[in-house]
Amino acid sequence: MGNYYSNYDKHYVALDCIIFGFEGGELKLLLLKRKFEPAKGEWSLMGGFLDKSESLDDGARRILHQLTGLNDIYMEQLFTYGDVNRDSGERTISVTYYALIKVDENDRKLAEAHGAQWVAINKVPKLIFDHNKMVNKALSTLRSKIVRKPIGFELLPEKFTLPQLQNLYEAINQEQLDKRNFRKRILEIGLLDKLDEKEKESSKKGAFYYKFNKEKYLLYTEKGLLFHFKVKKDNLIKVSSTEDLGI
């Protein structure tokens, strides 16, 4: 590596993470109060600056790890924001990632130790800079992605029940689903393994646990086979002008 580009401007590059979790039947975001100037004390996404020696993906993983202590998180790059004045401190390019995590007591405590909180998606407060815009984009991307890739499982524990899974889909898409149709379609995909065990907290009868069969899924995708889950047909074809689906 030489010294070729010294005529050009250099920029701060930030990484901001939109962290989704599912808890108490609600889709939530992990938010925190910013700890440094400018805008210290205001609500913000988890973020940080890209180091010289790390890739974008590595940087995003590092930042997520700082806050949650977790590794091996499902995470994808979302979009890059670069308006000149988007950051009131200095001109900064922000590369955003969204992450899906399984909310867990341990992580919860670690997050709280950092001053982070899980906030229900429809109670997200005013965030700094363009972070609300980022959240909206992440949400619409999540909605359009969840019907095409089996990523819902990233938000649930290893073992989950079908009513839980249905709640998740309902929370993400903000709509009620028919129980019979949901079960039929999600099971006929053939990627859920039924366990013998039942979850007995939320009902007397108890609901059977299921596991997502990741190996089978990877096998399928390698062969170019399909995953497809529709919530409602309309969701596939509606294009709203206010929000770009990013697809």
Add this chain to the structure above:
Amino acid sequence: MGNYYSNYDKHYVALDCIIFGFEGGELKLLLLKRKFEPAKGEWSLMGGFLDKSESLDDGARRILHQLTGLNDIYMEQLFTYGDVNRDSGERTISVTYYALIKVDENDRKLAEAHGAQWVAINKVPKLIFDHNKMVNKALSTLRSKIVRKPIGFELLPEKFTLPQLQNLYEAINQEQLDKRNFRKRILEIGLLDKLDEKEKESSKKGAFYYKFNKEKYLLYTEKGLLFHFKVKKDNLIKVSSTEDLGI
């Protein structure tokens, strides 16, 4: 704006454009030979460095204008590439955009004056750095987007015939379509206005010209109405492992 972030690293930020055109029944890319070191003389996407005083979108537009002389181009951010060693010169983050342009003789000459060439999508040579990866992603994004948004028209002249439009869809998706089904579905969307004029170059009977009614489309999207065009059902649901659709 103050001086808040001086502890952090700064980075070169490049903008690389994947420029699609449609000509002679083929989907093409505008490529050029790199004019500076490193990798001078090798095939490359059109790119440049982000200036201090411009947004990402503005930078991408500036770069595209340099090469084509065009303004008001359909253009969307694609993805941001940031591996540490992706650029053999110096560490550079690349924010990519794809653009759809109406190939035209004038522009063609301007592009050629810059040493740029239109290359058929399936004859794209080895490009520098990770540019081939960018092209692949742009192509799969284009494919998945064209069935959801009426962007095909950005690649055609104002006036076009239905056979031309069908050719375009076929070129993008690399498959044959049924003429009757294509016409039925594309017309029932209700966004094409038939003109009285005929195109007589490519057939003796001549094919009627149509125009895309952009005003009507914007009206529809404002109301949250729908656009949806399926090429083949399978294209909506196939998930290939090798390429991420980015949706």
Add this chain to the structure above:
DNA sequence: ACAAAAGTGTTGTGCGTACACCCATGC
């Protein structure tokens, strides 16, 4: 025994797909 959530099948319909022939014109 009753409340509360889990679990289970069928039917109608609308959409997507497959398919073949006539039309207009230039040569």
Add this chain to the structure above:
DNA sequence: GCATGGGTGTACGCACAACACTTTTGT
């Protein structure tokens, strides 16, 4: 008059959506 590409309609099948009752068990 014939070759070339443009233009048109229908029938079938499948996948999605709508819908109501039984089961289990803790209290």
